[in-house]
Amino acid sequence: MDERALISTFFDRRPAAGRPARPDVILGIGDDAAVLRLDPGFDLVVATDSIAEGTHFPAGTPAASVGHRCLAVNLSDIAAMAAEPLWFSLALSLPESDEAWVGEFARGLFELADRFGVELVGGDTVRGPLGATVTIQGRARPGRTVLRSGAAPGDGVWVTGHPGDAVAGRLLLPEPASDPAAEALRQRFLYPEPRVREGMALAGVATAMLDVSDGLDDDLRKLLAASGVGAEMDAGVLPLSDELRSIRAGTALECALTGGDDYELCFTVRSADEPQLRAIATAWPVPVTRIGTVVPGAGCRWRLRGQALAVPDTTYRHF
Amino acid sequence: MDERALISTFFDRRPAAGRPARPDVILGIGDDAAVLRLDPGFDLVVATDSIAEGTHFPAGTPAASVGHRCLAVNLSDIAAMAAEPLWFSLALSLPESDEAWVGEFARGLFELADRFGVELVGGDTVRGPLGATVTIQGRARPGRTVLRSGAAPGDGVWVTGHPGDAVAGRLLLPEPASDPAAEALRQRFLYPEPRVREGMALAGVATAMLDVSDGLDDDLRKLLAASGVGAEMDAGVLPLSDELRSIRAGTALECALTGGDDYELCFTVRSADEPQLRAIATAWPVPVTRIGTVVPGAGCRWRLRGQALAVPDTTYRHF
Numbered sequence: 001m002d003e004r005a006l007i008s009t010f011f012d013r014r015p016a017a018g019r020p021a022r023p024d025v026i027l028g029i030g031d032d033a034a035v036l037r038l039d040p041g042f043d044l045v046v047a048t049d050s051i052a053e054g055t056h057f058p059a060g061t062p063a064a065s066v067g068h069r070c071l072a073v074n075l076s077d078i079a080a081m082a083a084e085p086l087w088f089s090l091a092l093s094l095p096e097s098d099e100a101w102v103g104e105f106a107r108g109l110f111e112l113a114d115r116f117g118v119e120l121v122g123g124d125t126v127r128g129p130l131g132a133t134v135t136i137q138g139r140a141r142p143g144r145t146v147l148r149s150g151a152a153p154g155d156g157v158w159v160t161g162h163p164g165d166a167v168a169g170r171l172l173l174p175e176p177a178s179d180p181a182a183e184a185l186r187q188r189f190l191y192p193e194p195r196v197r198e199g200m201a202l203a204g205v206a207t208a209m210l211d212v213s214d215g216l217d218d219d220l221r222k223l224l225a226a227s228g229v230g231a232e233m234d235a236g237v238l239p240l241s242d243e244l245r246s247i248r249a250g251t252a253l254e255c256a257l258t259g260g261d262d263y264e265l266c267f268t269v270r271s272a273d274e275p276q277l278r279a280i281a282t283a284w285p286v287p288v289t290r291i292g293t294v295v296p297g298a299g300c301r302w303r304l305r306g307q308a309l310a311v312p313d314t315t316y317r318h319f
Numbered sequence: 320m321d322e323r324a325l326i327s328t329f330f331d332r333r334p335a336a337g338r339p340a341r342p343d344v345i346l347g348i349g350d351d352a353a354v355l356r357l358d359p360g361f362d363l364v365v366a367t368d369s370i371a372e373g374t375h376f377p378a379g380t381p382a383a384s385v386g387h388r389c390l391a392v393n394l395s396d397i398a399a400m401a402a403e404p405l406w407f408s409l410a411l412s413l414p415e416s417d418e419a420w421v422g423e424f425a426r427g428l429f430e431l432a433d434r435f436g437v438e439l440v441g442g443d444t445v446r447g448p449l450g451a452t453v454t455i456q457g458r459a460r461p462g463r464t465v466l467r468s469g470a471a472p473g474d475g476v477w478v479t480g481h482p483g484d485a486v487a488g489r490l491l492l493p494e495p496a497s498d499p500a501a502e503a504l505r506q507r508f509l510y511p512e513p514r515v516r517e518g519m520a521l522a523g524v525a526t527a528m529l530d531v532s533d534g535l536d537d538d539l540r541k542l543l544a545a546s547g548v549g550a551e552m553d554a555g556v557l558p559l560s561d562e563l564r565s566i567r568a569g570t571a572l573e574c575a576l577t578g579g580d581d582y583e584l585c586f587t588v589r590s591a592d593e594p595q596l597r598a599i600a601t602a603w604p605v606p607v608t609r610i611g612t613v614v615p616g617a618g619c620r621w622r623l624r625g626q627a628l629a630v631p632d633t634t635y636r637h638f
Contacts, residue, residue, distance in 0.1 A: 001638065002638050003638060006638070026362060026461075027464070027466065030467075030545070031400070031466050031467050031468075031529075031545075032366060032396040032397075032399040032400050032467070032528075032529055032530060033364045033365055033366035033396050033397060033399075033400045033402065033457070034364070034365045035362050035363070035364055035400070035459070035464050036362060036363040036364075036365060037362050037363070037461070038357050038362075038363055040359055043345060043354050043355060043356050043357075044354070044355040044356070044357055044363065044456070045353070045354055045355075046352055046353045046355060046408060046440060046441060046454075046456065047351060047352035047353070047408075047441060048408040048409075048410050048441055048442050048443050048454060049410075049443050050410045050412070050443045050445050050452070052412070052445055052447050054447075055445055055446060055447065056445075077351040077352050078351075078352060080351040080352075081350070081351050081352045081354070083352065087365070089365060089366075089367040090367075091367055091368075091369045091410070091452040091454075093369070093371070093450075094638075096638070097638030121365060122365060122366060122367055123367050124367055124368050126369050126371055126374055126375075127374060127638060128371050128373075128448060128450065129447060129448055131447065133369070133410040133443070133452045135365075135367060135408055135410075135454035137363070137365065137456075138352070140354070142345075142356070145346070145354050147350050148349075148350050148351070149350075209351075210350075210351055211351060226349070226350075319320065319321050319322060319325070319413075319415070319416030319446060
């Protein structure tokens with residue numbers, strides 16, 4: 001199957017009439033570029049993220065997971081801006097034209113895309129090492145995006161969901177696990193759920209926000225540095241999942257602090273706005289937990305049961 | 320040098336004050352996503368194209384050329400829509416952190432970006448085989464983009480510049496050539512000039528358009544198929560450059576018909592609009608040549624001095 005057949009078979013899902021599904025997609029896949037209509041009164045929000053075999057997922061990762069994850073990591077970036085995702089492009093690099101693999105990849109990709117109503121509007125397919133780059137476009141009202149730079153002393157530091165699950169799950173790849181807790185963690189790595197609706201609901205509530213991709217401690221330090229502040233953090237209140245505690249008994253806390261791939265949201269909220277946050281979050285499928293407080297100065301100081309806790313710098317570096 | 324240092328040293332060119340250069344870039348590199356302001360009354364035009372070592376350029380290609388080409392192929396896609404390029408993202412895959420290489424890559428990239436006033440607003444850097452994916456955003460007035468599907472019988476078929484030069488130049492890589500004609504061809508491959516201003520000027524004039532990336536015959540067939548028409552073409556009027564005739568004496572015509580990487584524009588114009596086209600094109604730095612006529616039916620029939628000319632299908636296929 002050549003490139004054109006791959007695209008028309010697996011990726012071009014326009015109805016036969018030639019009309020794309022979203023009314024704001026004036027022209028989708030098939031020409032030199034897509035033509036998209038941004039509603040008046042919105043800014044455009046754009047993110048690009050790549051995943052590559054060996055670096056971001058091990059060889060043997062199910063194709064549906066690769067399709068899911070290449071879009072999920074980008075949806076997560078849009079969520080971390082409190083923006084609404086709209087359209088995306090896909091640059092796919094394949095070592096061979098394996099129709100079964102591409103079919104599964106597309107299934108995982110579109111299952112997620114359809115759930116959030118985002119449409120594939122273009123891309124490129126080349127022969128090369130397995131990997132995918134997605135560029136996503138979203139929208140937000142001017143001034144309503146939540147940047148990394150808005151945290152101020154006194155704000156609470158919050159995180160959604162259960163950090164650490166994904167890295168624990170990654171260590172259990174590639175075979176399905178017979179233990180239910182282990183399999184739950186594995187699914188958390190394979191199919192991370194971007195917190196899109198949660199992120200959008202935080203516009204006007206969060207003062208600063210990012211998504212946890214490199215690890216909670218490492219990513220939080222980026223937010224604090226961008227805001228010119230520090231934080232006092234309590235590792236004792238980290239929302240460790242039962243599955244993580246069960247499977248990684250001795251290292252659950254380390255997983256939560258330094259493990260990447262969670263794609264949870266980490267954000268700051270003024271103390272006065274905590275009741276509003278708690279009211280919003282009652283509708284969420286994941287818990288939201290206050291794990292610290294922004295302070296003047298710099299750096300991120302973790303404590304556990306009153307004792308200072310040194311967090312090892314285990315962040316993955318490409319170079 | 321780690322990823323953050325690479326980005327801040329070579330790619331983050333915001334002034335110290337933190338303000339990006341284009342006033343419509345509300346937030347550039349450094350957060351989870353960029354925030355961009357599309358002026359009212361415009362549609363968004365988005366293209367994605369990848370280039371990879373071994374497939375799109377040979378090992379040893381100068382880094383400045385790789386930087387130039389990854390953006391040029393995307394500018395060319397926007398040009399082929401008759402749209403105005405605005406912003407781009409870059410996903411760069413590097414086998415190692417080679418500062419000298421990245422510096423040269425960035426020089427080639429930004430030399431071209433600055434010339435067309437487009438701004439880098441985000442991206443991703445990963446370790447992997449050498450390659451780059453650019454996603455570019457442009458704008459056009461609603462209904463003013465030129466698609467592949469608008470050609471009608473009677474329209475003339477036109478091409479800018481000198482097709483065939485780039486493939487001839489590619490065959491002369493990687494060392495600089497002492498022969499001036501050979502070096503000129505080599506430069507045409509290394510530093511293709513996207514026809515951005517020419518493409519924009521063709522809004523309202525061209526009935527269909529694409530850019531020549533895979534080869535003139537192959538790309539023209541895509542345009543004809545999208546328009547549901549055929550064409551009678553005259554290979555005898557193809558604008559072969561003196562350099563191409565000199566270096567590829569026996570195969571100049573084949574280079575022009577089947578060689579890719581030209582990034583010239585191929586488009587159709589109603590006969591009644593030819594005077595307008597000729598008037599516009601007097602300002603262009605490249606010639607524009609009528610090379611055929613759209614006819615009812617399907618397919619692309621080339622003739623040379625009255626004889627039918629079979630064009631071999633030499634299009635590169637990834638799979």
